[in-house]
Amino acid sequence: MFSIDLLLGAVVLGVLLGCFYAAVSVGLSVSFGLLDVPHVAHPAFLVLASYGVYQLNESYDIDPLLAGLAITPLFFLFGLLAYRTYHETFEKRGSDAAVRGIAFFFGIAFIIEVLIILQFGVDQRSVTATYIGKSWRFGEMRIPIRQLVAFAVALTLTALLAVYLSKTFMGRAIRAVAQDEEALRLMGANPVRIKQYAFGIATAVLGIAGALLIIVAPVEPTLDRAYIGRTFCVVVMAGLGSISGTLIAAIILGVAESIVLTLFGASWAPAISFAMLLGVLAVRPQGLLGR
Amino acid sequence: MTTPAATEAPLLQVGAITKTFGGFTALDNISVDIRQGERFGLIGPNGSGKTTLINCISGALRPQAGSVIFRGEDITLLPPHLRARRGIARSFQIPRPFKSMTVLENLMVGLDFAATGSRQPEEEAAMSILTRMGLAAKADAPSNTLSQVELRKMELARAMAVRPKLLISDEAMAGLSSSEVDEVLDLLISLGEEDITIIMIEHIMQAVMRFSERVMCLDAGKIIALGAPDEVMANKRVQEAYLGT
Amino acid sequence: MTGHRNSIIFWGGVAVFLVAVLTMTQIVRNEYPFFAGYVILQFIALAVAWSILGGYAGYVNFGTNAFFGVGVYTAVALFKATGAPLVVQIAAAAVVGMTLGFGVGLLTLRMRGIFFSIATIALAIIIETFVMNWRFVGGAAGIQIQRPPVMAPFDSYVKMLFFVQAILAVTAISIARYIQNSKVGRGLQALRDDELAAECTGVPTLKLKLIACMISGALISAAGAPAAMYLQYADPFSAFNLTYSVSALAMALIGGTAHWIGPVLGAILLGSTQQFLAVTISSEVNVLVLGIMLVLFVVGAPKGIIGLLRPRYRLRAGGKP
Known part of the structure; x- marks a missing residue:
């Protein structure tokens, strides 16, 4: 049952999967990692984006990636709105914010889930595109092209965000606001507006990430629950707010999941990310790759 | 340990404490004895390790090396609440x-959990501490409605509710007006008169001078001066540390 | 003095309530009210138990479903293996829930806030995965439960379960009330406000958090134990459904967590609204209502219903007078 080929195949697929996980987690790495917002609804927005892509693909036959790109402005607005509400009601008032802030996003996630169910039902949905359904052969190994597409787009997306945060003026401001809000205020910048903008970016990225999610596999309304484990696992493991760390952590998770899937079967897969997350939280809360 | 001289042994012995954070050495081999009933001033520029030192004494931090001995007992490994019960x-x-509680309730926490052997009913005890601190009128006020000086006083009152033998005041006068500084200082001095040993961290030099019997100055995690207040102030290294070189 | 009088009123109320519940099971013929009432009582138990940790101590447990599912499956496994009576199933579930609570309590050593919350979700999924791979109790497909004959004085199993759940709810309320009025309650409140300050004021924070986690866990698992008998069926997906977590949390926060009556009010309000909506519209809509109410309350009424009813709490939240 066990062979080197099998293991090698699992690792290769794991790396592809890992890069995809980086793309769905990178937004959270900004919103939770950098901005410290307990954004439990991040995966729910991700699944919502997938359904947006599904709708465009189904009704107008738009390529899922283009559809994902098309909905990014909308998700940018969602992000602005979500942060503004969070800031006005919790960050600003301070007291007891932790408990209620978490409950707030938990509630939002639940609302999104149910709205999707009401609109689309509980059945799985998938998209169609020319690259979905075919695969490449490398000797014994078969790699679905949808995985390769997701891999390439995910890598590009993550790299673009990393460049944005380190090279552009706004990106640097976002990093600065995460480190020292007070200093930024003294320099005359408005930290709240920068954070709001950053949250918008983090959510906008989900447009593309949602497209990848539905390209890789069919989606269902409660899929966000599994991704709470995956995205938070990646972000925490990465060391909060590190984009390159996010990529590495995501690949570690992808490979781990892929190997467990190959060796023990699909029924154990959902627990992997959560078990790793729990392990990291218990042993090294500052992240495997951080400081 | 059974010698009759136990009462003359220092109340607190800090023995060669070293505390590092990552590569940064916050406290470097600090040793100091605090005598029973002493009023001890702790000064030093920002980041010199003052708060780290009292965190090691109160148990909020655990040093990598060294020991803390309180009334002859090694408390280096004890969690803060057990130190509070022993009188720190x-x-x-x-x-x-505790911002969801009233001022009185804040004190009740200490009386409930740390103060031992008091026969006085708790609420009465809390009120008498508040009266001493000049906060009696605010007893039922929610603690998140207090002014800065009231908050400072409430923190000291809450510490008093622990029935301490050693009280550590960490910049209790920061951000207060000069008349408020005098008010809090008078309070601390009067507490010192009831056989409570007090360590006071402070930036306001007149307050330190007026209060302390001995002063210790830290800089970059090391003791650079220890002795009578005017001696320490006259020390060249202390002046350099404060004025910069 | 007033404390003493309050106690008499409270225990009098408890006695009247239980007698009323018992009488109802003897008089009312139709089974439906008991079906619906069971669910509301279960939610009261869950919300009150949740608030011991989430409200008093301020640790937001998203893993109510873990404790609930563990309660369900302890009962199922025990019943299948030994045919143990319901009381024993519930007691065993409480013990297992308490043990799990101890584990969760240890998590509080290393994490708080969002990290703790996420860790509790993680725990729930991990346990669910184990149960899905546990053949003895039916794995992912679930398991049918054959109810044993009902015991006198009840003439139907559902009525008996209704009475049992009423006792569980009352137990949860009594314990929550006891904690709230005791030193433990004050200590939990202190550590919720500021853990370090509480420690330095003499509060044994770890011990209190462990106590809160264990009691909360035991009560949630106990409340879940009769669920398999109620549904005559158990499967991992329903037993570990995240809806239990959202419901417990939402009901507690909507009612208000400063007093034990808050979660009770929240559970009655939301539980009965949900029962009504589930019958008249659909079960999806009632979950939607739950989510919307939760968001509205945490944004608009931070102290919950009791905060709205008692202006004293509003003053407290309002900052400087």
Whole structure:
């Protein structure tokens, strides 16, 4: 049952999967990692984006990636709105914010889930595109092209965000606001507006990430629950707010999941990310790759 | 340990404490004895390790090396609440009230959990501490409605509710007006008169001078001066540390 | 003095309530009210138990479903293996829930806030995965439960379960009330406000958090134990459904967590609204209502219903007078 080929195949697929996980987690790495917002609804927005892509693909036959790109402005607005509400009601008032802030996003996630169910039902949905359904052969190994597409787009997306945060003026401001809000205020910048903008970016990225999610596999309304484990696992493991760390952590998770899937079967897969997350939280809360 | 001279042994012995954070050495081999009933001033520029030292004494931090001995007992490994029960109480540099509670309830926490052997009913005990601190009128006020000086006083009152033998005041006068500084200082001095040993961290030099019997100055995690207040102030290294070189 | 009088009123109320519940099971013929009432009582138990940790101590447990599912499956496994009576199933579930609570309590050593919350979700999924791979109790497909004959004085199993759940709810309320009025309650409140300050004021924070986690866990698992008998069926997906977590949390926060009556009010309000909506519209809509109410309350009424009813709490939240 066990062979080197099998293991090698699992690792290769794991790396592809890992890069995809980086793309769905990178937004959270900004919103939770950098901005410290307990954004439990991040995966729910991700699944919502997938359904947006599904709708465009189904009704107008738009390529899922283009559809994902098309909905990014909308998700940018969602992000602005979500942060503004969070800031006005919790960050600003301070007291007891932790408990209620978490409950707030938990509630939002639940609302999104149910709205999707009401609109689309509980059945799985998938998209169609020319690259979905075919695969490449490398000797014994078969790699679905949808995985390769997701891999390439995910890598590009993550790299673009990393460049944005380190090279552009706004990106640097976002990093600065995460480190020292007070200093930024003294320099005359408005930290709240920068954070709001950053949250918008983090959510906008989900447009593309949602497209990848539905390209890789069919989606269902409660899929966000599994991704709470995956995205938070990646972000925490990465060391909060590190984009390159996010990529590495995501690949570690992808490979781990892929190997467990190959060796023990699909029924154990959902627990992997959560078990790793729990392990990291218990042993090294500052992240495997951080400081 | 059974010698009759036990009462003359230092109340607190800090023995060669070293505390590092990552590569940064916050405290470097600090040793100091605090005598029973002493009023002890702790000064030093920002980041010199003052708060780290009292965190090691109160148990909020655990040093990598060295020991803390309180009334002859090694408490280096004890968690803060057990130190509080043995009589070590503190205030915080940035006040940390129990903000969902009233002022009186804040004190009740200490009386409930740390104060031992008092026969006085708790509420009465809390009121008498508040009266001493000049906060009696605010007993039922929610603690998140207090002014800065009231908060400082409440922190000291809450520490007093622990029935401490050693009280550590961490910049209890920061951000207060000069008349308020005098008010809090008078309070601390009067507490010192009831056989409570007090360590006071402070930046306001007149307050330190007026208060302390001995002063210790830290810089970059090391003791650079220890002795009578005017001696320490006259020390060249202290002046350099404060004025910069 | 007033404390003493309050106690008499409270225990009098408890006695009247239980007698009323018992009488109802003897008089009312139709089974439906008991079906619906069971669910509301279960939610009261869950919300009150949740608030011991989430409200008093301020640790937001998203893993109510873990404790609930563990309660369900302890009962199922025990019943299948030994045919143990319901009381024993519930007791065993409480013990297992308490043990799990101890584990969760240890998590509080290393994490708080969002990290703790996420860790509790993680725990729930991990346990669910184990149960899905546990053949003895039916794995992912679930398991049918054959109810044993009902015991006198009840003439139907559902009525008996209704009475049992009423006792569980009352137990949860009594314990929550006891904690709230005791030193433990004050200590939990202190550590919720500021853990370090509480420690330095003499509060044994770890011990209190462990106590809160264990009691909360035991009560949630106990409340879940009769669920398999109620549904005559158990499967991992329903037993570990995240809806239990959202419901417990939402009901507690909507009612208000400063007093034990808050979660009770929240559970009655939301539980009965949900029962009504589930019958008249659909079960999806009632979950939607739950989510919307939760968001509205945490944004608009931070102290919950009791905060709205008692202006004293509003004053407290309002900052400087």
